[in-house]
Amino acid sequence: MAELETSDALPVVGVYGGSFDPPHAAHVMAAAWATASAGLDHLLVIPSYRHPLKTGDRTPYEDRVILCELAFEGLRHVTVSRIEEELGESRTLFTLEALIDQEPERQLRLVIGADILEETHRWYQWERVSELAPPLLIGRAGYESEAAVDLPAVSSTDIRARLRQGASVEGLVPRRVIEHVASHRLYR
Numbered sequence: 518m519a520e521l522e523t524s525d526a527l528p529v530v531g532v533y534g535g536s537f538d539p540p541h542a543a544h545v546m547a548a549a550w551a552t553a554s555a556g557l558d559h560l561l562v563i564p565s566y567r568h569p570l571k572t573g574d575r576t577p578y579e580d581r582v583i584l585c586e587l588a589f590e591g592l593r594h595v596t597v598s599r600i601e602e603e604l605g606e607s608r609t610l611f612t613l614e615a616l617i618d619q620e621p622e623r624q625l626r627l628v629i630g631a632d633i634l635e636e637t638h639r640w641y642q643w644e645r646v647s648e649l650a651p652p653l654l655i656g657r658a659g660y661e662s663e664a665a666v667d668l669p670a671v672s673s674t675d676i677r678a679r680l681r682q683g684a685s686v687e688g689l690v691p692r693r694v695i696e697h698v699a700s701h702r703l704y705r
Contacts, residue, residue: 528558532616532650533628534601534609536673537564538576539698540588541690543671547655550666551628552594555653559594560628563612566601576703578602587693608641613649625650631662680704 531551537544540562551557564581575581585597600615601607607615613625627650634654637643656667671689679686681704686695698704 527622527624529556529624529626530616531555531557531560531626531628531653532563532613533560534563534565534612536575537562537581537585537588538673539581539584539676539690539694539704541671541673541676541686541694542688543657543668545588545592545691546668547628547630548589548592548595550655551653552592555626555665557594557626557653559596560592561596561598561600561616562589563598563601565607566604567606580701580703584694584697587697588691590693610642610646610649613646617649626653627651628653628655630655630657630668631660631664632657634662635660677704 533544533548533551535544544562548560548562552560562585564578564585566578576584582597582599582602589595589597600619601612604611604615609627613627616625627646629652631654640646654662654664656662656664658667658670676686676689679689680698690698
């Protein structure tokens with residue numbers, strides 16, 4: 518995907534949404550790359566309140582917000598946003614529109630992994646989403662893309678399975694997240 522031409526006058530803010538159930542090292546690497554090397558002035562990490570494309574048991578929203586705050590706390594220019602809690606069950610389009618309403622004097626970029634490109638046909642009004650926040654693509658192991666960077670193959674699904682089995686997730690999940698998961702007996 519072509520890089521977005523940006524105006525010097527408006528800050529460029531990345532929008533990085535997902536379940537983050539739990540947030541892991543590849544999520545943190547994506548945020549670090551986006552803010553350090555991809556031209557973003559700021560990044561909003563947005564845990565989904567109710568993910569419209571995922572079903573089944575999910576860790577409660579409040580716990581996922583806390584885990585995100587712990588995972589991303591060491592990164593400058595990264596903020597965890599609760600906007601989807603305010604919106605209820607949201608679609609990316611509605612989240613972007615709400616962000617634009619809150620602060621119209623900024624440009625948005627949607628930070629997505631290469632795996633998401635295969636799912637955009639399921640998204641509500643993907644074309645409009647990509648107009649409001651042109652995608653900033655991050656490669657993911659196992660998916661072909663023209664992304665500038667590829668992240669390691671780390672999966673929240675696999676991490677949840679390891680945690681349920683009592684297996685180690687060292688090196689896959691930020692230490693502060695592991696400590697919170699253990700002390701609050703999440704994913705057991």
